[in-house]
Amino acid sequence: MFENQQKQQALLTLLSDFGDRDVYVGVMKGVIAKINSRVKIVDLTHQIPPQDIAAARFCLMDAYSYFPMGTVHVAVVDPGVGGLRRAIAVEFANGFLVGPDNGLFSGVLSQSPAIAVAELTNPEYWHTLHPSSTFHGRDIFAPVGAHLASGVPLKKLGREIDPETLVKLEIPECSRTGNTITGCIQYIDHFGNLVSNIPGSYVQGKSWGVVLGEKTITGSGTYGDVKVGSAIALIGSHGWVEIAINRGNARSLLQMQLGDTIQVVSS
Structure with missing residues (x-):
């Protein structure tokens, strides 16, 4: 071929x-x-x-x-x-x-x-x-x-x-219930950004945020939309919803690991 x-x-x-x-x-x-x-x-x-x-x-x-x-x-x-x-x-x-x-x-x-x-x-x-x-x-x-x-x-x-x-590495699929999407962290990059398994297409054009415990991180467009040191949720260049810290390390600051559950709420 x-x-x-x-x-x-x-x-x-x-x-x-x-x-x-x-x-x-x-x-x-x-x-x-x-x-x-x-x-x-x-x-x-x-x-x-x-x-x-x-x-x-x-x-x-x-x-x-x-x-x-x-x-x-x-x-x-x-x-x-x-x-x-x-x-x-x-x-x-x-x-x-x-x-x-x-x-x-x-x-x-x-x-x-x-x-x-x-x-x-x-x-x-x-x-x-x-x-x-x-x-x-x-x-x-x-x-x-x-x-x-x-x-x-x-x-x-x-x-x-x-x-x-062929062997399949099972990554849990995200699921929807109403306006809530439940997923998990599937990758953590060099910067400590937390990449979820929730496709960005699920929230594109909507108002949305990532719920972590009692805290909601508002979905934004770029890292610079929040103050230095603040958490942000956005669609990464890879096309998945991710959580980051502007000029910081989300993994360390938020104490999250691979496989941890996250929820996205959209409207």
Whole structure:
């Protein structure tokens, strides 16, 4: 489907929890370059908190639509590396996803379902016949991503598996009762902004606010609509309702964590 486009664009993104202190990311890029030095690599982020699959899920979901059709997204947040979890490549409408089958792709696939999925069982497309039990990013995912970006068909990478069997990271859906929408915090960014699972479209054009205990934070348009140090609710650039502190950290000030419940009241 994407073979001709991939040969022209050869675009691959990397996302991981590896940070930038060690050589892990650089080594993955070296493996990719040995396969195809013309592949253009974009680092989405390597600052996912260690083993935080939920954060990886959100960041990849937030980013994929900004890339050209046929882009290969290699994501490695893999606390189950070397265990029973499957290594997979997924074809979807925008391109391909490569990484562990642990739920980190479930955000993307909730918006753009899988067309086909392969378990990465063909060592011809690995870096080595004897992959490390701790670094599949180097030995399996990076090389497979490079081969996909170079036009290798998905079906050559291993046995086909049913997309319905993929692991899903269950993020509770928000619910409506009258003018009240109940949701939860699904992501906390670098600034401490609390990103909910409530779509901004639910409150767009309405008067609304986020209810936290006995306090209501009025929905506004920009961070600067409130005084420095004050809480604000708004629709973030990612399209979800979020809670922030103007020039502050909402996570610390409001003492909220991933999964905490919030309510939005609109009129």
